Amino acid sequence: MADELFAVRWVGADEEGGPAVRLLDQTALPGRSEVLDCADVATLAEAIRSLRVRGAPALGVAGAYGVVLGALVDGDADKAAAFLSAQRPTAVNLSWACRLVAAAGADVDAQLAEARRIDAANSAACTAMGRHGADWLRERCGGGPLRLQTHCNTGMLACQGIGTAFGVAHTVHDDGRLAQLWVDETRPLLQGARLTAFEAATLGMPHAVVPDAAAAALMSAGDVDAVVVGADRIAANGDTANKIGTLTLAVVAARYGVPFLVVAPVSTIDFATSTGADIEIEERDPDEVRTALGALRLAPDSSPAHNPAFDVTPAELITAIVTELGVVEPPYATGIAGLR
Numbered sequence: 001m002a003d004e005l006f007a008v009r010w011v012g013a014d015e016e017g018g019p020a021v022r023l024l025d026q027t028a029l030p031g032r033s034e035v036l037d038c039a040d041v042a043t044l045a046e047a048i049r050s051l052r053v054r055g056a057p058a059l060g061v062a063g064a065y066g067v068v069l070g071a072l073v074d075g076d077a078d079k080a081a082a083f084l085s086a087q088r089p090t091a092v093n094l095s096w097a098c099r100l101v102a103a104a105g106a107d108v109d110a111q112l113a114e115a116r117r118i119d120a121a122n123s124a125a126c127t128a129m130g131r132h133g134a135d136w137l138r139e140r141c142g143g144g145p146l147r148l149q150t151h152c153n154t155g156m157l158a159c160q161g162i163g164t165a166f167g168v169a170h171t172v173h174d175d176g177r178l179a180q181l182w183v184d185e186t187r188p189l190l191q192g193a194r195l196t197a198f199e200a201a202t203l204g205m206p207h208a209v210v211p212d213a214a215a216a217a218l219m220s221a222g223d224v225d226a227v228v229v230g231a232d233r234i235a236a237n238g239d240t241a242n243k244i245g246t247l248t249l250a251v252v253a254a255r256y257g258v259p260f261l262v263v264a265p266v267s268t269i270d271f272a273t274s275t276g277a278d279i280e281i282e283e284r285d286p287d288e289v290r291t292a293l294g295a296l297r298l299a300p301d302s303s304p305a306h307n308p309a310f311d312v313t314p315a316e317l318i319t320a321i322v323t324e325l326g327v328v329e330p331p332y333a334t335g336i337a338g339l340r
C-alpha cells in the first residue's frame with residue numbers, strides 16, 4: 001500500500017528491494033494503491049507499455065531511471081535506452097530522457113545523477129508552468145472565478161510535480177479562483193475519471209467528471225472559461241500530439257471562442273519534428289476499445305476496432321502554449337525556436 005502519491009522513485013542498491021524503479025501502479029487506481037518495484041528493464045518496459053506508469057514527463061523519469069537500472073543489472077545503458085524508448089513512441093520525453101542518461105557517461109553514478117536531475121527539473125518545471133498558466137488566465141479571462149476543462153491526466157501521476165495542465169488548475173485553486181474543473185473521463189482507458197478525479201478529490205478541488213462527448217454542450221452553454229491540456233509531443237510549428245479526444249476539444253473550443261491552452265515543459269517540444277504530420281501516433285490494442293478496462297465486453301470480439309492513443313491538434317487551434325520558461329503565443333515557429 002502506498003502512503004503517498006507519486007509516479008516514479010529510484011530505489012538504490014543499498015535500499016531494500018533495490019536496485020529498482022519503483023512505480024505507483026496507475027492501472028490499479030483509484031480502487032487500490034499498489035507499489036510495483038521493477039528490478040529489471042523487461043519488467044519496467046511492460047509497466048510502461050501497459051500504462052502502470054504513464055504521462056509524458058513521468059515516462060521520461062521512468063525511462064531515465066530505467067537506463068540506470070539497465071546499466072547496473074545488464075551493464076548496458078544504451079541497450080536499455082533503445083528498448084525503453086520503443087515502448088511508447090509518441091511521448092517524446094521518454095526517448096529524450098533515455099538518450100540523455102545513456103549519454104551521461106559510462107559511470108553509473110554519473111547516469112544516476114543525470115536521472116535525478118531530470119526528475120527534479122520536471123517537478124520544478126511543473127511549479128513554474130502552474131504559475132505562468134494561472135497568471136495568463138488572470139490576464140486573459142479576468143480575476144474572477146474560473147471554470148476549466150481538462151482531458152486525460154496531467155497531474156502528479158503524470159509528472160511527479162504538481163502537473164502540467166492539472167498544475168495550472170491546481171495553482172488557480174491555490175489562488176482561490178477555481179470554481180470548477182470539468183474532468184473529461186477520457187475513453188478508452190479513463191485516465192480522467194480514474195486518475196485526474198482522484199487527484200482533484202485528494203486535493204479538495206471543485207471538480208466533476210463528464211463524458212468526453214459533453215464538451216460541446218458545456219462550451220455552448222458558456223460553462224467553460226478555458227481548456228487546459230497537456231502534450232506528448234509538440235512539433236516545431238506548435239502542432240501538438242496529446243491524448244485522443246484533445247483535437248475534438250480544440251475544435252469545439254474554437255467554435256465557441258473558449259481559450260485553448262497547451263501546458264508542457266520544454267522537454268516535450270521536439271525541435272527536430274517540423275509539423276504534427278511527422279509525429280508517430282501510437283496504435284494500441286483494439287480490446288481497450290472493445291472492453292471496459294478488460295472487465296466487460298462492450299463490442300463483439302469479431303468487430304474490428306481502431307485505437308489511436310493520441311491525436312494532433314494543429315497550432316492554429318491553440319491559443320497559447322505554457323512552458324516553464326513562459327507562455328508562447330502565435331506565431332509559434334518563432335516563439336518555440338526561442339525556447340531552444
Ligand code: MRU
Pocket residue numbers: 051054055056057091151152153154155158159163164165191229230231232242243244309
Ligand atoms: O496514454 P497516456 O495516459 O500516457 O497519455 C497521457 C497524455 O496524453 C497526457 O495528456 C500527456 O502525456 C501530458 S502528461 C503531463
